[in-house]
Amino acid sequence: MVKVMVYPPTSMILADLVERMGHEALVVSKEVRKKVNTIGLDSPPLNMTPEDPKKGLKYAAVDVPSGVRGRMALFGPMIEEANAAIVIKGNSCTLGCTGCARTNELTRFLLRTKRIPILELDYPTDDAEAKRFVHKIRQFLEGLK
């Protein structure tokens, strides 16, 4: 079983396909769950804890907007843990907490520089593309050891 980071990290389709094929999908909700289940005075994840900016600073400089550093506090440990990644290229699917373009650029850059197997795809728009999409993901995941 390989730890596969999916991007966008909130993607249901990618996470489902990864877990279907018997691997572990690294998604942001698992990171949020760790914070929700850790009871403390700071009542995370609505508030940043003093530890979060420190984690974010490991990936982005102090003059980078705090939103990027806050997001990187969640995405950074996932990138470090990942043994492979599936990335959706287009930005139309990055919604909600993944709606920060600079964080998306930084995350994709860090994944590429990590030198792990990466599969880059676009979301399908018709039947033929969907077949290729699922087939490519299956082939990629079967090739991981």
Added chain:
Amino acid sequence: MRVTKYVVTSQDSDVLPSDIAMKIYESGHEINIKETCFGVIIDGEEDDIKETVNEIRAIDPNNIFIKDRGFPPGDSRRCRGYRGGGARPGFYMIEYESKILPLISQGLASDELDEEISVPEEKKRPSVERIEELIKEEFS
């Protein structure tokens, strides 16, 4: 550790959220279930959820999609009932991907049957000669 998951059904599926809920009740696991318009939210101990996920997927393997959720169902920090209505954070991604689910279901079905995958035609840049021809056609 307690784990929460979304179970989302594709638009092409004949399975209703109530069918999934009934299946979970039948399994006898101690799991909280919340029915929603797009599927169900399940919350329980990790081992119970793992078994349940496999059972749910078996109902309609190509049309049921499962995703992790950070917050438990009805959490006051996310539940619309406590926040004065409006879409819950995270809804937009599910809404976006729900539209693609019928395509993914077809892709999974085709992959299961090992159907031949068509290779898209490669887009080539027109040659200089072809561009000259186009210019002549346009301006002559």
